[in-house]
Amino acid sequence: MKFPSPVSLQWIATLINAELLGNSNAEATGINEIHKVQKGDLVFVDHPKYYTTCLNSAASFIIINNKDVVVPDGKTLLYTTEPFEAYLKIVNHFRPFNPSKQMISDSAVIGESTVIMPNTFIGNHVSIGNNCVIHPNVVIHDHSVIGNNVIIQSGTIIGSDAFYYNGKKDRDVMYKRMQSCGNVVIEDNVEIGANCTIDRGVTSETRIGKGTIIDNLVQLGHEVVIGKNCLLASQVGIAGATTLEDGVIIWGQVGITKTITLGAGAVVMAQSGVTNTIKGNKVYMGTPAIEAGDKRREYVWVKRIPELWKKVMES
Amino acid sequence: MKFPSPVSLQWIATLINAELLGNSNAEATGINEIHKVQKGDLVFVDHPKYYTTCLNSAASFIIINNKDVVVPDGKTLLYTTEPFEAYLKIVNHFRPFNPSKQMISDSAVIGESTVIMPNTFIGNHVSIGNNCVIHPNVVIHDHSVIGNNVIIQSGTIIGSDAFYYNGKKDRDVMYKRMQSCGNVVIEDNVEIGANCTIDRGVTSETRIGKGTIIDNLVQLGHEVVIGKNCLLASQVGIAGATTLEDGVIIWGQVGITKTITLGAGAVVMAQSGVTNTIKGNKVYMGTPAIEAGDKRREYVWVKRIPELWKKVMES
Amino acid sequence: MKFPSPVSLQWIATLINAELLGNSNAEATGINEIHKVQKGDLVFVDHPKYYTTCLNSAASFIIINNKDVVVPDGKTLLYTTEPFEAYLKIVNHFRPFNPSKQMISDSAVIGESTVIMPNTFIGNHVSIGNNCVIHPNVVIHDHSVIGNNVIIQSGTIIGSDAFYYNGKKDRDVMYKRMQSCGNVVIEDNVEIGANCTIDRGVTSETRIGKGTIIDNLVQLGHEVVIGKNCLLASQVGIAGATTLEDGVIIWGQVGITKTITLGAGAVVMAQSGVTNTIKGNKVYMGTPAIEAGDKRREYVWVKRIPELWKKVMES
CATH class of the missing domain: 2.160.10.10 (Hexapeptide repeat proteins)
Structure with a gap:
């Protein structure tokens, strides 16, 4: 998801109560999960198994639950103990669930x-x-x-x-x-x-x-x-x-x-x-x-096993 | 689909802008695709691969994009460059899409x-x-x-x-x-x-x-x-x-x-x-x-491949 | 299904027009199909293949279309020629189909x-x-x-x-x-x-x-x-x-x-x-x-059949 307009990292850090590591004057243009992440995006990671993938991804800003990793050049880390909760907070801010009560929404x-x-x-x-x-x-x-x-x-x-x-x-x-x-x-x-x-x-x-x-x-x-x-x-x-x-x-x-x-x-x-x-x-x-x-050849071979068995038994 | 009542081929030829080859005074009783075609029916064919099947089918009237095929005895061809469009025109005439706006249609x-x-x-x-x-x-x-x-x-x-x-x-x-x-x-x-x-x-x-x-x-x-x-x-x-x-x-x-x-x-x-x-x-x-x-026997044979392998290796 | 309160067997026998064999003063607490039957339950059986299973199940009361089976200790049989119809009658009495006409039922x-x-x-x-x-x-x-x-x-x-x-x-x-x-x-x-x-x-x-x-x-x-x-x-x-x-x-x-x-x-x-x-x-x-x-090993063995065939042919 792209944000309606770029958002300062300082503002996001305050929203999710995170500590900024690296360039704190940057602006994020969106947030994406790891498969779809682009330059300017935030991404989150909460499992050490995926640290390297996320740190090396196209994402510019990584929400992470470890402050001892090396900050990649030109990127910024947002340290918090609960990256997943931070992700939810950002998504709910920019795209809140607002269930329509009408059969056809006025905004359609x-x-x-x-x-x-x-x-x-x-x-x-x-x-x-x-x-x-x-x-x-x-x-x-x-x-x-x-x-x-x-x-x-x-x-x-x-x-x-x-x-x-x-x-x-x-x-x-x-x-x-x-x-x-x-x-x-x-x-x-x-x-x-x-x-x-x-x-x-x-x-x-x-x-x-x-x-x-x-x-x-x-x-x-x-x-x-x-x-x-x-x-x-x-x-x-x-x-x-x-x-x-x-x-x-x-x-x-x-x-x-x-x-x-x-x-x-x-x-x-x-x-x-x-x-x-x-x-x-x-x-x-x-x-x-x-x-x-x-x-199809494999099916034929399977059907030939009895014939093969017979040949072996007779040899 | 059967028509509500038989329809003159001349009228159909005019509707779909086709040239009649064969008996032009006949009446069609319906239109069907090739799997379900019956005597009195129209059918359409636009690919040479299916010409023979359609010409030899039970259909009495064949909408076709080739005027050089031999007209089968007792049948009529309707020649047009676009048989599929002609089919759509006939179907839409006799069964137009008329979406009901009610939950339960008055005609139900x-x-x-x-x-x-x-x-x-x-x-x-x-x-x-x-x-x-x-x-x-x-x-x-x-x-x-x-x-x-x-x-x-x-x-x-x-x-x-x-x-x-x-x-x-x-x-x-x-x-x-x-x-x-x-x-x-x-x-x-x-x-x-x-x-x-x-x-x-x-x-x-x-x-x-x-x-x-x-x-x-x-x-x-x-x-x-x-x-x-x-x-x-x-x-x-x-x-x-x-x-x-x-x-x-x-x-x-x-x-x-x-x-x-x-x-x-x-x-x-x-x-x-x-x-x-x-x-x-x-x-x-x-x-x-x-x-x-x-x-079930095939499953058993597949499970015996390792045993067969062993026998061959040992022989 | 448990009944709202225990129901006398006499009452049930009258409802389904069955003959009671065994203790006729008992009360049933519910009705269940054979997989879910519990003590106090009614169950029905109409095929000799399942007589033994039902008679030996946890059910206390068995609706059955055979009066010549031995009544198990402490159980009661309800004999009728149509046990399945009897089951339907009991279920429809206690849980009748009463289709709501509203989008959201008043009783929800x-x-x-x-x-x-x-x-x-x-x-x-x-x-x-x-x-x-x-x-x-x-x-x-x-x-x-x-x-x-x-x-x-x-x-x-x-x-x-x-x-x-x-x-x-x-x-x-x-x-x-x-x-x-x-x-x-x-x-x-x-x-x-x-x-x-x-x-x-x-x-x-x-x-x-x-x-x-x-x-x-x-x-x-x-x-x-x-x-x-x-x-x-x-x-x-x-x-x-x-x-x-x-x-x-x-x-x-x-x-x-x-x-x-x-x-x-x-x-x-x-x-x-x-x-x-x-x-x-x-x-x-x-x-x-x-x-x-x-x-996975089975897949590998299937792929080795051609190799095995070759070995056998060469030996």
């Missing part, structure tokens, strides 16, 4: 010739383009951005909260929600089926590219990025921060793990499980998914 | 002792029989036909649009929706769980047979036909135009591909993937699904 | 600082604690009990009817719904994602333990019990009467069969299928799920 902007059918909820600061059809019983959460000629079928949820938690075993509440401040962006000519769930970005955006078509009961995690002209069949699930490049085709009930990339034109056969980044313009199959030709 | 007919719970949307020309319970937040789209003693649980969508598109890479909009003019027919004593999605037929009907019971989060594609007294457990997905005969049992998370048939009394174990037509009265397992006994 | 109790967003249905006798957020288009069915600090995301259904039927091939209606009289109990600090379906207990309760976090499109069957601080990722499905002990982690698209137990701290990798009770504090993978290390 809806384009010409767009049809909103009954029972659909449209949250605060949502923007919908022209010539869209939003079917009944859809939910579009705050800050979603939807282009032109988009169809969203009945019962679909746009911008639900991510399955993204800060876990600590020795705390009264073990898992604490990482308050989302991101959103969902749906480009022109996208069509989304019925009863899908599209989580919003935790700190950045979940994006569906122009002309992509999605079937029913599909799950897209936070910060998933889908390219242009992709096809996703029914009951597909894609975990957080994974990227599908343009023209990817995913058949039914496929699962795709988090933070990987599927190259342009890749095709994944039904019920496969994609566990690693894969190259484009090839067909994949199985769990874990491998190239379809290799998988 | 609801039987005696049927309970419609709050927040449920019932579209135009829907018919619901007697003694049904339609739970909250259900969506029943236009032209659905529901029998007596039917239960539809909360959040389920009946008659969503099919995942069925005309794709062309060299066009500004690569995938264009095949406008659906079919519907969903649910026979007596059917029960459907929560948050399911039942797509309507693209040009024909999706049908659920008498006494069939469906669990939660199940997906049925367009033109799927389910027989009588079937059981479908949670999270099952069935792709377009597939048929389940009577008494089929499908356990949880099974995926079934398009345009195949599962014989009467077939049982498919959980998480299987059915990729081909299968015979009735047998049990199937695995992806691709094979007879359960064969699959 | 909602705690302080709890936010109920638009389009959400809350049924009769529902109880919701303090500081909860119930997002739009949620359905919470009758008798659900929800603790404090609970978040339920959009489109989720709490307390849907179980996929649990009495099947008889020679009857006009082959499958008859086992009328549910159980409920759903959600403890404090639970968070449930969007478009989930949580069935209520058939006769007992479906329970989600304190601090458990559930992602989108998850299915929990009737009488499932989830412990404290569990994580369930998207599109997981858990069949009826299965128990997850504390701290279990289930990754995406996993299926878990009915009436088994997953030990505390068990972890199940994505897309696995759990078919048997498994021990805690281990990682599982595959369908059927086995320990992850064993499964």
